[in-house]
Amino acid sequence: MNNTPQSENVLEIRDLFIAYEPGRYAVKDVSAHVRRNSITAIMGPSGCGKSTLLRAMNRMHELYPNIETKGDILLDGQSIFSMSVIELRRKVGMVFQRPNPFPNMTIYENVVAGFSLNDIRLKKSQRDDIVENALRNVALWDEVKESLYRKGTFLSGGQQQRLCVARAIAFNPEVLLLDEPTSALDPIATSKIEDLLGELKKKYTLVLVTHNMSQAARISDDSMFMYLGELVESGHTNTLFTTPKDPRTEAYLTGKFG
Amino acid sequence: MHPELTDNIARRNRTNGRFRYLVIAGSVITVVPIFLIVGNLAIKGYRQINLAFFTKPAPDTFQAMMAAASGEIIPGGIANGLTGSLLMVLLASFIAIPLGLMTGIFVYENGTRRYARFIRSLTEILQGVPSIILGIIAYLWVVKNITRGYSALAGSVSLAIMMLPLIIRSTEETMRMIPIAIREAAFALGTPYYKMIYKILIPVSFSGLATGVLLALSRILGETAPLMLTALGSPAVSFDVTRPVSAVPLLIWDFYNDPNMVSLVWSASLFLMFFVLSMNLLARSVASKHKYI
Numbered sequence: 193m194n195n196t197p198q199s200e201n202v203l204e205i206r207d208l209f210i211a212y213e214p215g216r217y218a219v220k221d222v223s224a225h226v227r228r229n230s231i232t233a234i235m236g237p238s239g240c241g242k243s244t245l246l247r248a249m250n251r252m253h254e255l256y257p258n259i260e261t262k263g264d265i266l267l268d269g270q271s272i273f274s275m276s277v278i279e280l281r282r283k284v285g286m287v288f289q290r291p292n293p294f295p296n297m298t299i300y301e302n303v304v305a306g307f308s309l310n311d312i313r314l315k316k317s318q319r320d321d322i323v324e325n326a327l328r329n330v331a332l333w334d335e336v337k338e339s340l341y342r343k344g345t346f347l348s349g350g351q352q353q354r355l356c357v358a359r360a361i362a363f364n365p366e367v368l369l370l371d372e373p374t375s376a377l378d379p380i381a382t383s384k385i386e387d388l389l390g391e392l393k394k395k396y397t398l399v400l401v402t403h404n405m406s407q408a409a410r411i412s413d414d415s416m417f418m419y420l421g422e423l424v425e426s427g428h429t430n431t432l433f434t435t436p437k438d439p440r441t442e443a444y445l446t447g448k449f450g
Numbered sequence: 451m452h453p454e455l456t457d458n459i460a461r462r463n464r465t466n467g468r469f470r471y472l473v474i475a476g477s478v479i480t481v482v483p484i485f486l487i488v489g490n491l492a493i494k495g496y497r498q499i500n501l502a503f504f505t506k507p508a509p510d511t512f513q514a515m516m517a518a519a520s521g522e523i524i525p526g527g528i529a530n531g532l533t534g535s536l537l538m539v540l541l542a543s544f545i546a547i548p549l550g551l552m553t554g555i556f557v558y559e560n561g562t563r564r565y566a567r568f569i570r571s572l573t574e575i576l577q578g579v580p581s582i583i584l585g586i587i588a589y590l591w592v593v594k595n596i597t598r599g600y601s602a603l604a605g606s607v608s609l610a611i612m613m614l615p616l617i618i619r620s621t622e623e624t625m626r627m628i629p630i631a632i633r634e635a636a637f638a639l640g641t642p643y644y645k646m647i648y649k650i651l652i653p654v655s656f657s658g659l660a661t662g663v664l665l666a667l668s669r670i671l672g673e674t675a676p677l678m679l680t681a682l683g684s685p686a687v688s689f690d691v692t693r694p695v696s697a698v699p700l701l702i703w704d705f706y707n708d709p710n711m712v713s714l715v716w717s718a719s720l721f722l723m724f725f726v727l728s729m730n731l732l733a734r735s736v737a738s739k740h741k742y743i
């Protein structure tokens with residue numbers, strides 16, 4: 193760990209191109225940055241490359257064997273492509289569209305799964321602390337403290353999603369990536385998650401993919417608008433929503449497409 | 451309603467009714483023989499089943515003849531077959547379970563690659579090979595070249611080859627049911643690939659894997675033909691893998707060929723049937739108990 197004062201930008205994306213098949217770019221020449229302790233929303237119509245860009249930030253996109261990546265992403269000034277993926281993914285956690293707790297594990301085991309799956313041995317008391325803290329941070333503790341040893345899949349969809357957030361933050365990552373985390377949830381569960389994200393940004397940096405404009409407007413500090421793989425426009429959410437510079441952004445915001 | 455329509459409905463109802471009877475009749479026809487078989491085995495076989503049946507090896511012809519002549523129950527049992535079966539099934543499992551699971555996982559993980567596709571077709575072919583031919587293969591490999599004589603090892607190899615395709619296919623099919631999201635969740639936590647397999651994929655699909663293994667076991671427990679060419683049979687209890695051993699189905703065949711031991715055929719068959727049945731029931735209960743997907 194270096195002790196230099198941490199810059200405001202946690203992530204720097206530089207001239208990033210990603211293609212699933214040679215020559216067909218899902219992400220085209222994207223340069224952007226993500227500020228510390230903020231929520232950055234990535235918006236755009238379906239298929240424009242939001243997930244691909246997000247997954248690149250912890251190299252989950254490399255799970256597709258034929259994927260081609262050009263350009264660079266820096267985490268605290270260091271290229272993520274020069275780190276080990278294991279180290280990177282501990283610093284940059286991820287929450288998915290559909291809640292995906294491990295079905296063979298209890299609620300408790302799910303929260304500490306990141307440790308057990310990496311053979312990191314902890315004392316029982318340490319584990320208990322991590323579980324309680326993480327569950328408190330996602331406002332799930334009071335709901336599940338009596339049933340920590342039940343399977344996580346017994347919870348409701350919204351609770352499962354908060355459990356997945358707890359699992360991701362148990363490692364105390366720097367950045368949390370969220371890919372449409374509320375699209376499978378009902379409005380009440382959605383608003384609980386949105387409240388939660390507002391709390392979490394005090395400790396973590398959040399990047400949120402959403403196709404829901406009002407969600408982006410409600411909770412994000414910065415926004416990126418993507419279209420056909422390109423980053424059309426990015427900046428403070430307020431500015432981008434009130435005075436979009438690019439006609440495509442304006443068209444999207446006024447519901448002309450997407 | 452239009453008269454033609456009501457007519458139509460009445461006719462449909464009649465057809466439905468007839469079809470129902472047909473289905474019921476069909477299911478009765480399939481179920482009755484099963485009960486006949488079990489009942490027959492139980493009535494004819496139960497008398498021989500006692501403690502000695504499990505602890506004593508098969509009698510020789512002379513003992514059996516004397517007992518049969520005086521109307522007593524035949525002394526001796528199936529201990530040599532029981533131990534031989536156990537030995538070979540264990541050894542076969544030892545070979546086939548790890549190999550089958552690993553191959554199944556490999557084929558699933560690399561489903562689209564040519565080599566994996568090749569293995570998958572090979573597995574399908576292997577599943578269709580008559581078991582006696584697997585016996586001949588084990589005979590050529592093991593009896594001729596390794597143990598230089600009939601042996602439990604040769605029997606185990608033939609049984610293992612039978613188990614392999616069953617385990618490989620059930621493993622692949624079970625893995626296929628795991629949602630991709632579960633794998634991704636593991637990777638997103640920085641889990642290395644091999645740990646994702648043994649800490650997530652295998653536990654999550656445990657019930658399916660175990661079911662596949664148990665069904666493969668119940669399948670080989672009754673195999674006779676390949677063992678005739680490999681394990682051969684032995685009148686004594688033996689745990690030497692390089693020597694011939696008996697097996698329960700081999701004993702049934704021996705009993706059948708000796709007019710003095712016919713009643714043992716029923717007892718041994720009853721036992722074997724019961725055992726295979728319990729294995730199947732166990733497979734079912736495991737399948738429902740540890741089911742996560």
Ligand SMILES: Nc1ncnc2c1ncn2[C@@H]1O[C@H](COP(=O)(O)OP(=O)(O)O)[C@@H](O)[C@H]1O
Pocket residue numbers: 212213218236237238239240241242243244245256
């Ligand atoms: N696994 C894949 N293989 C090939 N093309 C893909 C794959 N995943 C996504 N794509 C393509 O990449 C583009 C961007 O996809 P994605 O990042 O999922 O968009 P979004 O999340 O904005 O809906 C789409 O055109 C999509 O068809």
Ligand SMILES: [Mg+2]
Pocket residue numbers: 242243244
């Ligand atoms: Mg997406």
